[in-house]
Amino acid sequence: MTLTVKGLTGGYSSQPVLKDIDFNIQSSEIVGLIGLNGAGKSTIIKHIIGLMRPMKGEISIDGHQLTDDADVYRQAFTYIPEMPVLYETLTLREHIELTGMAYGLSKEEALKNAQPLLENFRLDKRLDWLPIYFSKGMKQKVMIVCAFLVDTSLYVIDEPFLGLDPMAIHDFIDLLKAKREDGASVLMTTHVLATAEQYCDRFLFLADGELVAAGTLDEIRQQYQMPKATLDDLYLRLAKGADDHASA
Known part of the structure; x- marks a missing residue:
């Protein structure tokens, strides 16, 4: 197991943005982190790469935590931010x-x-x-x-397609697949859902700082009872659910 996030609660103040998040990413797996703007995707990434410290919970990469050995932890991943x-x-x-x-x-x-x-x-x-x-x-x-x-064991990537031309996107996806074949793990946020649907092994759906769905495309289809849905369709269902939750 490459990345383990257990009971992660955290944010920018005493009021948590993330609420008891649990997930893991295995070796040779590309996982898409999906959610609306403000759902908490960037906050999760900041906790994973060590820019923020959890209020509660643990994050480990290859069994190492940042608080155990910061150098070993940081050398276990690389990170591509949304803005260069x-x-x-x-x-x-x-x-x-x-x-x-x-x-x-x-x-x-x-x-x-x-x-x-x-x-x-x-x-x-x-x-x-x-x-x-x-x-x-x-x-x-x-x-x-x-x-x-x-x-490295883990590649953390935040909206990588912004500014890339179609050929560069193709080359980048081939690179992700090659790293997966070599045993690495990838956690990536993206709004280019039609493309992500083609190469991500699993998805994490985030809404209002909570993990509301996780699994393969088929597993999430079953959860939402939408057997023929595309990832775009499921995202719209997620957005509707988030709106209903906000107005409740």
Whole structure:
């Protein structure tokens, strides 16, 4: 088991946003975290990557908790944020080298690992460019390259498709599938549901800080008694349920 979230309650103040969240992600599994804006998806991610501390509950990756050994915990995952975060004074090459250093790789190892990714995302001729010269989509590709140049147990990804062209989306999905075949786990938020339906193994449905459904597409169809539903249909049902809960 790669990621275990048990009894997670947390938020930004004394009033919790997340309420007793339980789920796990196995090795070789891609899991989609689905919910409306404000449902708590980003809050869950911030707790997993250590930017927020739980009020109650536990989070572990490969059996390690952040409070046990922060370095071991952090090296067990990589993270791609919704908005690219780059250092304006560092070139693409230097971003790759810096990422490698954080995971104990030499500059040479980091660049070697990054080379096929650079070629796939057509960045191999841009190694000495500064971020100011990159479009938003290119910046997102830089984040993808930096995240996937290291082999970790878990990849945490927040809305990865924003700014990517169709070819880059195709290449990114192939990369996710390859990591899954290598035994890694992926937790990803996305609103591109028709695409997620095709490659996610399971889904977690979040509403108002509570986990309201979890399982394969067929299992969630059964829960909502919608045997022919697409993921889009189920999302709309989730949204209606959230609206009913808010107005109650």
